Amino acid sequence: MNKYICTMCNYIYNEEKGDTERGIAPGTMFLDLPDTWTCPVCGATKDKFFLSYDQGPRRKIHKIDKV
Template sequence: MKTWQCRTCGFIYFEAEGLPEEGIPAGTKWEEIPDDWICPMCGTPKVDFDMIELD
């Protein structure tokens, strides 16, 4: 499964779960998240997230 991880704090974005409390519905693709979005845990910009494959 493809996920996206913050380089600073390790927060992982799961597309299936989205971030409903941030206004990002479940199922939102990573590409659909605005470029000015920042990590909810530490404020790191979207550009500093890496794609990682989880089992």
């Protein structure tokens, strides 16, 4: 499962954990989040998030296209 980082406040959306406080079940993929979902910390929309994944000792961060 992936993690997505908010470019506005660095909040990390973890697909394994979801966002249970806002009704998003664990295991919910970022791309399956409702269009109305926003960052729970700063209110940024989904297009302000970058995909982050670990590849060995270096951390790679990739910008995702508009979702």
